[in-house]
Amino acid sequence: MSVTYDDIVNAQKIQDNVIRKTSLTFSDTFTQLTGSTVYLKNEFEQKTGSFKLRGAYYKIKTLSEEERKNGVVAASAGNHAQGVAFASMIEKINCTIVMPKNASPAKVAATRGYGATVILEGKNYDESWVEAQNIAMKTGATIVHAFDDPQIIAAQGVIGLEIIEQLPDVDEIYVPIGGGGLAAGVLTAVKDKNPNVKIIGVESKSFPSMKNSLDSGKIETIGGGFTIADGISVRTPGKHTFEIIKDKIDEIVLVDDEEIIKTMFLLMERSKSVVEPAGAAGLAYLVSKKPSPGKKVVPILCGGNIDMYLLGQIVAKGLATMGRMVKIFILLKDKPGALKEVVDELALLSANIVEVVHDRLSSNVRAGTTGVTLSLETEDQKHMDKLIQHLKEKNIDFKVLT
Template sequence: MNPTYDEIVKIRQSYGNMIRKTPLLYTDTFSKMSGSKVYLKAEFQQRTGSFKLRGAYAKIKALTKEEKKNGVIAASAGNHAQGVAFASKLEKIPCTIVMPVTASPAKVAATRGYGAKVILEGINYDESWAKAQEISKKTGAKIIHAFDDSKIIEANGAIGLEILEDLPDVDEIYVPIGGGGLAAGVLLAVKAKNPKVKVIGVESKAFPAMKNSIKVGRLQAVKGERTIADGISVKMPGKLTFKIINELIDDIVLVDDTQIVKTMFLLMERAKMVVEPAGAVTLAYLLNAKPAPGKKVVPILGGGNVDMYLLGQIVAKGLTAMSRLVKIFILLKDKPGALKEVVDEIASLSVNIVEVVHDRLSSNIDAGTAGVTLSLEMEGKEHAQKLVSHLKSRNIQFKILT
């Protein structure tokens, strides 16, 4: 059965207290950076840390006693897994989740924490999905699809209704696309209420499956490349989601990992928000492309479940990408005071040295010299360029490593 606007309204009314209406937050910082009036739809503040709970709860709640008898099974890189596990716990039914071996350890632990049995199989969602189907046939467990299901799509549509309630004169909504369940639901809700509102999908450049499919007018699989946005790394969209998105979407755009990293860093530093890579793609596009000057725009931030080790990398890479952390290598004469002379020159520009690695023994270091690697905290690109010019003017031989 195809999803409908009326069912979106019904499902939203049936949520009760289990599903939160997430806030819509105006941000002056990102408005200035993008040239638009930016309102963040904070789905990362949903229970389990992602919009995925909406669909999982609606689908499982609607199952009959007979369908619940053998429990449920799902395939997911993490957020759908946690949503299904949590919803199953509420309904007191057994739950098995098949996750890619590359899934975030934090998401695996959280899924197990909700009481689910976790099976690690495959290197991406599609391979995990094949395993889930195999297990379902053997056990009779009911499959809870991550995106290509009417109930899932309709439940996600409530996000579109919430946006229109909180910001009736919104001009454009930006929504992450993996398999397409979120975009399809938002499109059905928004276009039914106000067809003039533009809805733009955002995919990772590494997995442009929906964009490619729409371009040729039929489902297309992509090989897929490495990306930190695992939550939207889907090789092929769903049949149902493709049909809806192909008919209603205004545009689909792409972002790369560098843009995502920078945006995650900015969200943490400037907005005090921890948003996962797949959830940050919408704002990443707005900040990079600046596509809607002066317009009221809503990027949906879909999830906030970030592995802590990845978070540490994001901070370091974000600082580097913004020229806030610069690493240089200097070859010095191995004599007293040589390092102090260089440090004094650097300090004269109010540059903070956060790490010093002094090396005399490596094979690439000639006898009588010492290699020094300095990690420097900068104000930004202009400050970094000033340092480079200053070191050159003092005839200090150096190499920029990052």
Template sequence: MTPTYDDIVKNRGSYGKVVRKTPLHYSETFSRMSGSHVYLKAEFQQKTGSFKLRGAYAKIKSLSNEEKKNGVIAASAGNHAQGVAYASKLEKIPCTIVMPITASPAKVAATRGYGAKVLLQGINYDESWLKAQEISKKTGAKIIHAFDDPQIIAANGAIGLEILEDLPDVDEIYVPIGGGGLAAGILLAVKKRNPKIKVIGVESKGFPAMRNSLKAGRLQAVKGTRTIADGIAVKTPGRLTFKIINDLIDDIVLVDDTQIVKTMFLLMERAKMVVEPAGAVTLAYLLDVKPSPSKKVVPILGGGNVDMYLLGQIVAKGLAAMTRMIRIFILLKDKPGALKEVVDEIASLSVNIVEVVHDRLSSNIDAGTAGVTLSLETEGKEHAQRLISHLKAKNIQFKIMP
């Protein structure tokens, strides 16, 4: 059954105090960087850290007492898991979540923290989903699908209504796509109110399942490659979501992990927002391609559940991607003052030395010499290039390390 616009409106009226209306933040920084007027839809500020709570709560709250009797079960890489676990806790019903063995430890811990029983099965969402179906048949637990469900889709559509309330003259909305539940709901809401507003889906280049399906005119499964955006790493879209998206969407575009990492870093540094990879893909595309000059655009930042260990890598890789951090290797004569001469030249350009590593013992280091690796913090690409040119002018032999 395909949900309708009326279903979206009705569902929104049943939220109560559990699901909150998330803010729309205008960003001067990202507007300047993309050439558009950028308004960030902060779904990562939703309870449980993701828009997924909307659908999970709507679905579970609508279950009859008979359906709740054997509890619920869901498959998820993390955000849907937390939404289902939290909603089940509120409704006081048993909850089992099947998560991939590759799921973020932080998301696993958070799901257990809401009281759910967590089973780690499969290496991706699709394999976890098969296991959840198997358990449901044995136990009678009600399946709460992550995206291919009319109520889930209708609940997500409320995000579109919120955007139109806060920014009625929006030109384009950018939506992350994995299985398609978020995009389908927003399309139903927005296109009913104003068909001229463009809705563009954004997928990871590693998992372009919906894009490939639309091109083929039927559901397609992708093998999938490694991607940092695990929240949208879905091999096969939903049947219902495919139908809706195929009928209504304006375009689906792709973004790679390098740009996602850079965007996550910029969101933390410039906007003080911690957004997970799958949630940052929309803004990543805008910053990379700059597709909509002078238009009012809303990238939906879908979730903010990031593993703390991953954050450290994001900072390091983000600095490197913007040439804010470079590493150089220099072979010096092993004598007093040799390193000081190099350090003085680096300091003369106000470049900060973050780390110094000496190596005298490796087989590729000749006797009487010392290899020195310097990690250097710069203001950006131009500053780094000035440093490189300066060192060359001073006849300092070095190589840039990866």
């Protein structure tokens, strides 16, 4: 089953007051950082915090009366689960979501909060998907696939229609790719309207399943590594999505976690936007590689659902990556005033002490000495380098931890 431009237009008509037309905002910060003219498509503003609601709502809205009686079932560890649960609540039909046993408790709670029956089954998405299929066979429930469904693809493609309407002279669109539903929909919408718009898919270096599949000419299943961008950590692309992307995509590029972390940090600090790792992937490629100087570009920030514990790590690691935070270990004589001498040197260079930890018991701390770990806030990488050089010149015994 193919997906056409008309299918996407029809999906746009069936949005009611549920689906939001998300904003497209010019970013002076990212324009300066990348050399491109950057407009952010803020899909994290969507209800449930992700573009996934678009496809879930359209699929459920178009079910027959018989299908509605049997309800729906889906497998997901995050955004799709919440989208299907919310859409089912709006349409007042039964909904079962199968989630991996290691799914985030916050995401499980959010899914249940929308009224879904949540079943924790399997160690990963693939095992949860098998259980969802079993439930569908036993109950007659309709499966709402996360990406490989023509109606899902059509509804995600409405984002492409919105971008063309909001910025008719866009040159390039950067789309995160996991299973490929978002990219397939945007490609179908935009290429039909203006084939000159370049569309670049962005995958995690740990999960390049679509790129590998395009390179080999057939669908490939990859082993996969680790990435914080769980929203695009898909081992096998969809059949429908693969065919569309194979025919229409201009390029697929890869980003790593460090590039994503830096971009998430910048989004929070400069744009006051909390965007999840997968949602920041497209912008991360622009920031790190600066591939399109002078072009009008739109990275789709496709989701904003992030675990609060991970968010704290992102802030800390983002500060370190930007040269704004450094942690050092100093070995001092265990006597009054020893630490003050170091603190005075730090004060000369206006380094702010964020945390101090004393250690007299570890095996690497000799008797008569104390180990002190200092977390220091600096202005930027240049300031940090100057600080480290100053400590070396003062013959202070230290090592940089992060």
